[in-house]
Amino acid sequence: xxxxxxxxxxxxxxxxxxxxxxxxxxxxxxxxxxxxxxxxxxxxxxxxxxxxxxxxxxxxxxxxxxxxxxxxxxxxxxxxxxxxxxxxxxxxxxxxxxxxxxxxxxxxxxxxxxxxxxxxxxxxxxxxxxxxxxxxxxxxxxxxxxxxxxxxxxxxxxxxxxxxxxxxxxxxxxxxxxxxxxxxxxxxxxxxxxxxxxxxxxxxxxxxxxxxxxxxxxxxxxxxxxxxxxxxxxxxxxxxxxxxxxxxx
Ligand code: G3P
Ligand code: MG
Numbered sequence: 001x002x003x004x005x006x007x008x009x010x011x012x013x014x015x016x017x018x019x020x021x022x023x024x025x026x027x028x029x030x031x032x033x034x035x036x037x038x039x040x041x042x043x044x045x046x047x048x049x050x051x052x053x054x055x056x057x058x059x060x061x062x063x064x065x066x067x068x069x070x071x072x073x074x075x076x077x078x079x080x081x082x083x084x085x086x087x088x089x090x091x092x093x094x095x096x097x098x099x100x101x102x103x104x105x106x107x108x109x110x111x112x113x114x115x116x117x118x119x120x121x122x123x124x125x126x127x128x129x130x131x132x133x134x135x136x137x138x139x140x141x142x143x144x145x146x147x148x149x150x151x152x153x154x155x156x157x158x159x160x161x162x163x164x165x166x167x168x169x170x171x172x173x174x175x176x177x178x179x180x181x182x183x184x185x186x187x188x189x190x191x192x193x194x195x196x197x198x199x200x201x202x203x204x205x206x207x208x209x210x211x212x213x214x215x216x217x218x219x220x221x222x223x224x225x226x227x228x229x230x231x232x233x234x235x236x237x238x239x240x241x242x243x244x245x246x247x248x249x
Contacts, residue, residue: 019084032239048072049096126156154184219244
């Protein structure tokens with residue numbers, strides 16, 4: 001099934017309305033009308049894939065220190081909701097498997113971001129992610145987009161499971177971006193909004209890439225980026241951006 005990119009991807013779920021990278025956040029994104037969500041994946045000390053943005057637990061959970069040094073059981077025992085608001089107390093840090101099950105129930109598509117693994121476990125992490133996706137992602141659904149800032153993660157994803165499309169995450173317009181994107185057979189370039197100019201957008205589109213821009217919370221900025229040729233944006237406020245885009249660009 002060919003990759004069909006959406007105009008709006010809920011960033012870490014719907015991070016302005018619910019704790020990021022939790023099942024509660026994915027449910028909130030679906031409630032706001034998003035058809036896709038983005039989330040970040042790391043690897044526990046015992047080799048299990050979990051969903052969390054930061055390297056450390058302190059900002060978004062009741063835990064402390066580097067997440068990759070904890071077992072999956074330790075990670076699952078943490079509260080990942082109270083920091084955001086009392087009504088989210090008890091939300092758990094999800095595993096990749098739990099996240100896939102939740103997205104299947106909600107009929108949500110996904111951009112799975114493989115986070116830079118501490119201690120250079122990039123290949124191990126990417127292998128684990130692709131093995132789980134191959135096993136658990138429903139065959140009837142289009143494949144999710146796999147993205148990373150780390151070329152080694154994308155190289156491994158390509159080698160392990162080439163049928164999953166890849167997005168190269170980039171901060172700024174690196175001079176050798178095209179060679180790097182080609183080296184992992186990327187389908188999309190996932191660029192940051194601060195460096196997203198009309199000129200670069202045109203260059204990316206002419207080179208044949210899907211273009212997704214992060215993180216765009218202002219609806220007018222989202223409309224402008226789409227007007228310039230972006231296929232879609234990652235946003236913490238999917239409902240507001242969807243409402244703006246429904247009016248046309
Ligand atoms: O994938 C888009 C965006 O999530 C990349 O940055 O730091 O939010 O994971 P970050
Ligand atoms: Mg991310």
